Amino acid sequence: MPPTRFLTDASLEFLAHRLVFLGYDVAVIRGARLEELFEAARRDGRTVLTLSTRHPRRFAEVAAIVVPRTEPQAALRAIAAAHEPSGAPFSRCPLCNTVLQTRHPMEARGEVPGRVVRRVTTLRHCPMCGKWYWDGTHTARLRAWLEQAIGRALAQGGASGAGGEPTH
Numbered sequence: 001m002p003p004t005r006f007l008t009d010a011s012l013e014f015l016a017h018r019l020v021f022l023g024y025d026v027a028v029i030r031g032a033r034l035e036e037l038f039e040a041a042r043r044d045g046r047t048v049l050t051l052s053t054r055h056p057r058r059f060a061e062v063a064a065i066v067v068p069r070t071e072p073q074a075a076l077r078a079i080a081a082a083h084e085p086s087g088a089p090f091s092r093c094p095l096c097n098t099v100l101q102t103r104h105p106m107e108a109r110g111e112v113p114g115r116v117v118r119r120v121t122t123l124r125h126c127p128m129c130g131k132w133y134w135d136g137t138h139t140a141r142l143r144a145w146l147e148q149a150i151g152r153a154l155a156q157g158g159a160s161g162a163g164g165e166p167t168h
């Protein structure tokens with residue numbers, strides 16, 4: 001099953017971030033109108049995630065998933081069960097969807113707290129927005145939330161993680 005790449009707008013950013021944490025490639029276009037989302041999805045070969053049940057007729061061939069506003073956990077579970085992610089959990093930047101690079105802690109010196117540099121063996125760095133990620137208590141909480149949502153354990157992926165300050 002080839003990975004499914006998604007596209008959505010700011011109304012589903014919460015879901016988008018969590019899918020990115022699971023390893024999905026999810027582009028977010030803030031403030032896009034529905035037609036603009038479908039247009040971009042067609043151009044990029046992506047599947048639209050939307051709250052809207054309206055599917056513009058001229059984009060009939062573009063795949064779309066309608067997400068119920070009140071049930072993000074159920075939506076996450078349904079998507080994770082039916083679609084292949086593009087990479088491992090915690091392998092992409094939740095802020096900008098870029099694939100993270102593994103870096104040695106010494107490279108993060110001066111940019112992350114010294115106690116982190118001393119404790120971890122690897123960190124991940126976003127080459128796009130410059131943010132550093134590492135395993136921490138926030139990662140453990142997020143992992144628990146995601147595992148509960150999708151109803152199964154996530155692969156333990158070494159020192160991959162989304163540390164730093166929580167984004168939610």
Ligand SMILES: [Zn+2]
Nearest residue numbers: 093096126129
């Ligand atoms: Zn980033």
